[in-house]
Amino acid sequence: MAEAAKDLSTEKVTLDNLDPEEVKARIMAKYPPKVARKRSKQFVINKVGEDGKTPVINANVRTVPGLMGQRGCCYAGCKGVVLGPTRDIINITHGPIGCGFYSWLTRRNQTDPESTPDGHNFMTYCFSTDMQDEEIIFGGEKKLKQAIQEAYDNFKPKAIAVFSTCPVGLIGDDVHSVCREMKEKLGINVFGFSCEGYKGVSQSAGHHIANNGIFKHVVGLDDTIKEGKYRINLLGEYNIGGDAFEIERIFDKCGITQVATYSGNSSIDAFANSHTADLNCIMCHRSINYVAEMMETKFGVPWIKVNFIGAHATAKSLRKIAQYFGEQELIDKVEEVIAEELPEVEAACAEVRPRTEGKRAMLFVGGSRAHHYQELFGELGMKTLSAGYEFGHRDDYEGRKVLPDIKVDADSRNIEELTIEKDPERFNPRISEERKAELEKAGFAFNDYDGMMPEMPDGAMVIDDLSQWETDQLIKIFKPDLFCAGIKEKYTVQKHGIPLKQLHSYDYGGPYAGFKGAINFYHEIDRMVNSRVWEYMKAPWDKNPELAATYACD
Amino acid sequence: MKFAGKTDNYAATQNACNLCSPLGAALVFKGVSNCVPLLHGSQGCSTYIRRYMISHFKEPMDIACSNFGEHTAIFGGGANIKLAIDNIRSQYSPELIGIATTCLSETIGDDVPMFIRSYKEECEDKENLPALVHVSTPSYQGTHMQGFHGAVRALVETLAEAAETGDKPLLNLFPGMVSPSDLRLLKEIAADFGMEPVLIPDYSDTLNGPLWTEYQRIPEGGTTIEAIKSTGGAAASLECGMILAGEPETAGTWLDKKFSVPAHRIGLPIGIRETDKMMDILAEVSGNPIPDKYLGQRGRLLDAMVDGHKHLNGVKAALFGEEDLVAGLAAFCSEIGVIPALCATGGGAGRFEKTIKSVVPERIHRKMEIMEDVDFVTIEKALEKTGVDLLIGHSKGYAMSRRLKTPLLRVGFPVHDRVNGSRTLHLGYRGAQQLFDRIVNKIIEIKQDRSDVGYTYM
Numbered sequence A: 001m002a003e004a005a006k007d008l009s010t011e012k013v014t015l016d017n018l019d020p021e022e023v024k025a026r027i028m029a030k031y032p033p034k035v036a037r038k039r040s041k042q043f044v045i046n047k048v049g050e051d052g053k054t055p056v057i058n059a060n061v062r063t064v065p066g067l068m069g070q071r072g073c074c075y076a077g078c079k080g081v082v083l084g085p086t087r088d089i090i091n092i093t094h095g096p097i098g099c100g101f102y103s104w105l106t107r108r109n110q111t112d113p114e115s116t117p118d119g120h121n122f123m124t125y126c127f128s129t130d131m132q133d134e135e136i137i138f139g140g141e142k143k144l145k146q147a148i149q150e151a152y153d154n155f156k157p158k159a160i161a162v163f164s165t166c167p168v169g170l171i172g173d174d175v176h177s178v179c180r181e182m183k184e185k186l187g188i189n190v191f192g193f194s195c196e197g198y199k200g201v202s203q204s205a206g207h208h209i210a211n212n213g214i215f216k217h218v219v220g221l222d223d224t225i226k227e228g229k230y231r232i233n234l235l236g237e238y239n240i241g242g243d244a245f246e247i248e249r250i251f252d253k254c255g256i257t258q259v260a261t262y263s264g265n266s267s268i269d270a271f272a273n274s275h276t277a278d279l280n281c282i283m284c285h286r287s288i289n290y291v292a293e294m295m296e297t298k299f300g301v302p303w304i305k306v307n308f309i310g311a312h313a314t315a316k317s318l319r320k321i322a323q324y325f326g327e328q329e330l331i332d333k334v335e336e337v338i339a340e341e342l343p344e345v346e347a348a349c350a351e352v353r354p355r356t357e358g359k360r361a362m363l364f365v366g367g368s369r370a371h372h373y374q375e376l377f378g379e380l381g382m383k384t385l386s387a388g389y390e391f392g393h394r395d396d397y398e399g400r401k402v403l404p405d406i407k408v409d410a411d412s413r414n415i416e417e418l419t420i421e422k423d424p425e426r427f428n429p430r431i432s433e434e435r436k437a438e439l440e441k442a443g444f445a446f447n448d449y450d451g452m453m454p455e456m457p458d459g460a461m462v463i464d465d466l467s468q469w470e471t472d473q474l475i476k477i478f479k480p481d482l483f484c485a486g487i488k489e490k491y492t493v494q495k496h497g498i499p500l501k502q503l504h505s506y507d508y509g510g511p512y513a514g515f516k517g518a519i520n521f522y523h524e525i526d527r528m529v530n531s532r533v534w535e536y537m538k539a540p541w542d543k544n545p546e547l548a549a550t551y552a553c554d
Numbered sequence B: 001m002k003f004a005g006k007t008d009n010y011a012a013t014q015n016a017c018n019l020c021s022p023l024g025a026a027l028v029f030k031g032v033s034n035c036v037p038l039l040h041g042s043q044g045c046s047t048y049i050r051r052y053m054i055s056h057f058k059e060p061m062d063i064a065c066s067n068f069g070e071h072t073a074i075f076g077g078g079a080n081i082k083l084a085i086d087n088i089r090s091q092y093s094p095e096l097i098g099i100a101t102t103c104l105s106e107t108i109g110d111d112v113p114m115f116i117r118s119y120k121e122e123c124e125d126k127e128n129l130p131a132l133v134h135v136s137t138p139s140y141q142g143t144h145m146q147g148f149h150g151a152v153r154a155l156v157e158t159l160a161e162a163a164e165t166g167d168k169p170l171l172n173l174f175p176g177m178v179s180p181s182d183l184r185l186l187k188e189i190a191a192d193f194g195m196e197p198v199l200i201p202d203y204s205d206t207l208n209g210p211l212w213t214e215y216q217r218i219p220e221g222g223t224t225i226e227a228i229k230s231t232g233g234a235a236a237s238l239e240c241g242m243i244l245a246g247e248p249e250t251a252g253t254w255l256d257k258k259f260s261v262p263a264h265r266i267g268l269p270i271g272i273r274e275t276d277k278m279m280d281i282l283a284e285v286s287g288n289p290i291p292d293k294y295l296g297q298r299g300r301l302l303d304a305m306v307d308g309h310k311h312l313n314g315v316k317a318a319l320f321g322e323e324d325l326v327a328g329l330a331a332f333c334s335e336i337g338v339i340p341a342l343c344a345t346g347g348g349a350g351r352f353e354k355t356i357k358s359v360v361p362e363r364i365h366r367k368m369e370i371m372e373d374v375d376f377v378t379i380e381k382a383l384e385k386t387g388v389d390l391l392i393g394h395s396k397g398y399a400m401s402r403r404l405k406t407p408l409l410r411v412g413f414p415v416h417d418r419v420n421g422s423r424t425l426h427l428g429y430r431g432a433q434q435l436f437d438r439i440v441n442k443i444i445e446i447k448q449d450r451s452d453v454g455y456t457y458m
Ligand code: SF4
Pocket: A095, A096, A097, A098, A099, A100, A165, A166, A167, B020, B021, B022, B044, B045, B048, B101, B102, B103, B104, B139
């Protein structure tokens, strides 16, 4: 790939020896004009200017009907993503059976029930009101009450949460009043989410609704201060494949205490006193920044962006946390841990890298992983030709600096924004204005995320809400060495003889976070891109020379 | 339609044993050549359903949706469905778009047939218009099986013509929800009888295909529209599924009524008796004797059954899953001497108990528990009391199998924790042979593992 020099506007950028603008034009040409106009704004050729300024990308907009995207619904984001990984809340899906069935233990969030005294773990269960005709016609509140009662009688949980699916919003069930009533009756925390699938444009709306709900109903219920000198929360880490376990291991080694994780390996008790932590560290900005913002306003806990995907990113994030606390003891300890962990990682990388160097990857996943994983590929000497999010917003692409410019469309307007005020008693700014200013002067960024695009090379294609058909076109045109997405894309891409790494479920591998995770990932990618299975794609008797990269879109 | 009141004890469902209707419909549409399924509703359903089927079949699975937003949910999805059809056409140029509804569009009462009519009227290039087939699939009225059979019927009702037949007699085959390997086997059998099978659906290639040497816009394979049209001129229809046979109107009965194509109805041909029945019907319809090949298969199967029988004395199994599959497995179990001590389904057609009793010898009835319209929590409770040696069903039974420490033999759908979901053979003598071998080997394995000595000579 000819790397384009920065800011030489006269020079034509190329991507993998092709003209990315032309590739884009060819793909757009297949769409009806109106669709092409819309997609064009979500399909951007990267160019990083001064201060990390990048082209504008349209994101968080409704998928055009008939285009097969990767996105799920609001309910999936609320129930599946944010609250699913919490083991000791009973999650009841209020709706017909499918929605609950399909979200039943299909994400690979790991959890350790032993770490809470009651040992509750309801993640292997799927509770649903399984609405029938009768409820659709006469309303489902009665059945919902029964379902809550049954769940309580059978399991005696600490909390029950109710998630509404599409039909519920239409038949007009008031899940919140049912929850209030049952909360009173049962004496445990019962709360509901109006996360009907048609709200918003993707899972993202559900994340927001989940954040609001946890904040309203759970955060701040327990003021006990956990022991520990450096107490933080890790936000937006869902413990896929044991990622959170690896990060916990590193934190423990450094002497950093985790009050709560949102929401990998989590318990509702930890959410309840998470406001007592002294710092919020955000992994996946998209899914959880709302809780961090609200916690800061109400309780004075500042937040920073971290990334534990990639060994060097991990080291950088640890240093950032140490710098925030500013205690020499912690700074030294963190350096010691990094010095202890890195050699093994670097040895593994050096062994693998000759076989991965120069390979070309594409990543289309989530609202942060498409960015974070570029770190690991960089460590392997691989290039990212194209990347995009499934449900990211503009700030996840271009950085939070664009927040004031984001236009709120009709789909997002109806997602509630909570008005949060300082807690009169419990607000406690964790860090003085002077110290904050001092840190900022030294280049420390609070409440900031720079986004994915400033870190990508010029000419790379950044594509929001990639469709299945566009996936096929990219594969045909570029024949990348590796494609990263999810299970829905996996088998189509592999039909073309190109390996697909699932970055939602990790292909049942992992962890990939932290130091040990990086080593795992190097080996896994080496195995995938160099597997002999691809050699057999061409049968020995099949003498046809391989068709040159065909350019036509069909 | 399901019975109100999930079980004796519970109103809600914990760990369901059935899936939702549009899934079944989408699967059927994947079995039609050059077809794109379209779910009319919000995008979550189609994403979930795609993902779910992909994790079983491990194949490309494109399902479009009309992507409702809040506005659409209030004002109806007419504009969305038209836009979706336009965009599917521009990307995929399909010959057929199979449209199924979700609970959302059903709840608001969208009139999809009317949308389709007006799309057709307004369409400017009528000669290139793909066939548009609609099936109504509210999940609050049935399971994935209602969606499946409904889509089969919709295809036939929309497309079948009083066609002329070619040289070979045509046989309409409505196999039910079976594996790609099963479909391949059925086609082979029909062809061996000298008949031209029209299988609806036929996803044996689209959902179990080879790697591609060239890009395929829509994976190759499936029953062609021409073939579906010709069902009106077939010599006979063979419809599999005893539960299905209780439906007032099916693809088979419709063709019988409309085009006088005689409908033969059997259970899923699992095991000796039901496969024999199928062979007899095919011999009669085709006028050809049963090919020697099958007599050989049957003979070898019986021989294996006689030889392996000693391991099955007193063995009890619990069967769960889709109604017709469980009925077929129950019949098979009784043939080989395994007691189907518990038969359970999440389906609620209302004919389950009677059907099961009709395929299992009467002396076993009182030792059996038959549970219709139940979830896994209820099944597990019953099993705690009953106690069986083996569970036979799909992957969702794994949690139960783990807690009860009873091995699970995976059959049917969904199987997302093994790699061979789409290759499992259930039907015909060959399917019976494979099932038999798997069951017996599992029992031997259990005995072997539990023995202190560790015999290898069994
Ligand atoms: S709303 Fe209905 S169609 Fe959609 S996933 Fe849920 S049960 Fe299935």
